Amino acid sequence: MPWAGSVPRGQDYVPDDLHNCDLHNCDLHAGDHTGGRELIQGVPVGRILGIPLRLDWSLGIIFWLLSWGLATGAFPDLAPGSSESTYWVAGAFTAALFLASLLTHEMSHSLVARSYGIEVDNITLWVFGGIATLRGEATEPRADFRIAIAGPLASLAIAVFCLGIAGALDLAGAPDLPITMAVWLGSINGMLAVFNLAPAAPLDGGRILRAWLWKRRGDRASAALSATRAGRFFGQVLIAAGLVQFLIGAGVGGLWLVFLGWFVMTAARGEETSVRIAHDLTGVRAGDVMTPEPVVAPATLTVAELLDDFVLQQRCSAFPLVEPDGEVSGLVTLTRLKSLSADARRTMAVRDVAWPLAQVPTATPSDPLVDLVARLGEAGDGRALVFDGTKLVGIISPTDVSRALQIAELRRRGEMRPR
Numbered sequence: 001m002p003w004a005g006s007v008p009r010g011q012d013y014v015p016d017d018l019h020n021c022d023l024h025n026c027d028l029h030a031g032d033h034t035g036g037r038e039l040i041q042g043v044p045v046g047r048i049l050g051i052p053l054r055l056d057w058s059l060g061i062i063f064w065l066l067s068w069g070l071a072t073g074a075f076p077d078l079a080p081g082s083s084e085s086t087y088w089v090a091g092a093f094t095a096a097l098f099l100a101s102l103l104t105h106e107m108s109h110s111l112v113a114r115s116y117g118i119e120v121d122n123i124t125l126w127v128f129g130g131i132a133t134l135r136g137e138a139t140e141p142r143a144d145f146r147i148a149i150a151g152p153l154a155s156l157a158i159a160v161f162c163l164g165i166a167g168a169l170d171l172a173g174a175p176d177l178p179i180t181m182a183v184w185l186g187s188i189n190g191m192l193a194v195f196n197l198a199p200a201a202p203l204d205g206g207r208i209l210r211a212w213l214w215k216r217r218g219d220r221a222s223a224a225l226s227a228t229r230a231g232r233f234f235g236q237v238l239i240a241a242g243l244v245q246f247l248i249g250a251g252v253g254g255l256w257l258v259f260l261g262w263f264v265m266t267a268a269r270g271e272e273t274s275v276r277i278a279h280d281l282t283g284v285r286a287g288d289v290m291t292p293e294p295v296v297a298p299a300t301l302t303v304a305e306l307l308d309d310f311v312l313q314q315r316c317s318a319f320p321l322v323e324p325d326g327e328v329s330g331l332v333t334l335t336r337l338k339s340l341s342a343d344a345r346r347t348m349a350v351r352d353v354a355w356p357l358a359q360v361p362t363a364t365p366s367d368p369l370v371d372l373v374a375r376l377g378e379a380g381d382g383r384a385l386v387f388d389g390t391k392l393v394g395i396i397s398p399t400d401v402s403r404a405l406q407i408a409e410l411r412r413r414g415e416m417r418p419r
Contacts, residue, residue, distance in 0.1 A: 042124040048103070051110050056126035059099070066095035074184065079176035086177070094181045099125060101158050101189050106130040108154035109147055109204075116143045128263055129192075141215035148207030155193035162186030200234035201227035202267045221279045228272035235265025278370050280408035286372055287365025289404045290386045290394030296320045299329050299351040303337055306350045318383050320392055321354050328392050330354035333381040355380050362387055365394070373401055 042054025071091030075082075082090075102125060109132045110120040119135040138144035163186035169179045199209040206227040213223035238261025246254030297310050299321040310319055317334040332354035340348065361375040361384040376382050376398065386394035 042122070042126065044122075048107065048123075049111070051107070051120045052122040053103070054122050054124040056124060058127035059125050062127050063092075063095050063099065066098060067091040070094055070184070075177060075180060079180040082177055090177055090181055094184060097185055098188060101155065101185065102130045102192075104158060105151045105154050105192070106132040108150040110134075112147045112150040113138075116147070118147075128260060138211075141211045144214065145208055145211035148204045148211060151204050152193040152196050155189045155196070159186045159190035159193065162189065198234055199227070199230055200264065200268070201231040201271055203231065203234075203264065206231050206268075221275055224275040225272060228268045228275065231268030231271070232265050235261045235263075235268060237261070238264060277373065277405060280405055281368075281370040281373065284369040284404055284408075285365060286363040286367045286369055286384075286386050286396060287394070289369060289400045290365070290396045291400060292394045294318075294320055294385075294392065294395040296322050296328070296392070297332070297350065299323050299349070299354070301350045303340060303345040303348050303350050303353065306332065307337070307345065318381070318395065318397065320385060320395065321351055328357060328385070328387075330356050331360045331380055331383060331385065333383065335381045357385075360385055363396070364388065369396075369401070369404065372396065376401070 042056045045053050045055050047053060067088070068091070071084075071087040075087045075090055103123065106123045106125075110123060113120060113132070113134050116138060118138070121133040121135050123130060123132050138147055162182045166179050166182035166186060169182060196203050197205040197208070199205045201207065201210065201224070209230065210220075210223045210227040213226055214220045217223055239258050240261075242254045242257025242259075242261060244254070245257060295310065295314050295316050297306055297319040300323075301309070306319070310316070311334065319332050320328050321330045321332055323329050330351060332350050336353050336355070337345070340353065360380040361372060363372045363384055363386050365386055365388060372384055376384060376396075382398045384396045385392060386396060
């Protein structure tokens with residue numbers, strides 16, 4: 001069963017670098033999120049109503065499996081009498097319509113989110129269905145509920161429409177194959193809606209559960225944690241059910257449930273971590289955790305000069321670059337220098353391999369840290385620069401964020417005084 005839903009952008013970025021940082025911006029690696037890479041990448045293919053659409057390479061797997069299963073199994077059994085090529089055309093066409101229905105599901109989430117002022121980063125279709133990535137969260141339970149319920153309602157509407165088409169075709173005496181196609185599309189969209197209503201994050205039902213608990217408790221973080229715990233349990237149930245099916249001979253269907261359960265459980269765990277981070281960083285500002293007065297390097301240096309005069313002399317792995325007029329123009333990290341040959345290091349200007357300032361996350365000392373954390377994975381190798389007006393006053397690395405989280409955890413345990 002494919003899965004469709006929405007997630008807030010950046011929610012899976014959790015710095016895992018716990019090294020100590022003393023003396024300026026002296027961190028040695030950029031953290032990763034929840035111990036792994038992003039599961040879904042996707043290739044941009046255009047926009048729909050202004051929302052970027054991405055297709056993951058794994059989408060081809062589900063398209064092929066659906067086309068093959070329908071053309072060689074379901075359609076010949078339910079609507080016999082057509083040629084093999086006809087079944088393949090019908091199977092591919094039906095599979096494409098199903099993927100379009102997944103897109104409609106995600107568009108419903110996205111359009112409702114936009115009506116509440118939440119920007120939609122993109123919609124990605126992949127092997128397990130679709131995901132709408134949102135730049136923000138609902139600010140009240142009612143909005144949270146409406147954004148979540150929009151997708152299942154769209155799938156139910158498609159199911160009713162397709163089944164109605166099937167009924168009309170049957171009354172009109174149409175051939176069995178188009179009727180079967182409509183019935184299959186209606187049934188699968190109905191199943192998709194019901195599955196997504198399971199009260200377990202990150203499924204839509206988990207979002208609905210979160211909204212209900214949020215309204216009841218008045219605490220969004222507590223509601224979100226309960227929904228993610230339900231998601232982890234539901235993922236374990238899917239894995240167990242898939243293993244049982246596989247052992248009794250269900251084959252691919254059982255393995256599909258196992259992988260789906262693993263994804264739900266992993267996503268729920270990552271969301272639980274992000275909720276805890278957001279809660280722990282509430283009230284923390286960028287200026288509270290930044291490393292002040294970062295070591296800067298002239299942008300006119302060659303890479304070799306930077307290595308000799310700065311990298312080997314300072315306990316730092318990231319340097320803001322300044323132009324001759326004193327303007328900060330970018331950020332260079334050791335990660336950016338690794339791939340250069342010895343000859344290139346001697347001749348190439350460091351500004352040519354640095355992150356341009358426009359691509360580096362920036363903040364002011366008063367900006368909430370939790371908002372900045374969501375942007376640390378975009379560029380700059382996990383770093384951000386802090387400006388007071390036009391003056392560079394600090395740098396933030398995954399190490400700084402991790403230290404803030406460790407301190408918050410100690411305070412939560414009562415081992416440190418509250419701020």
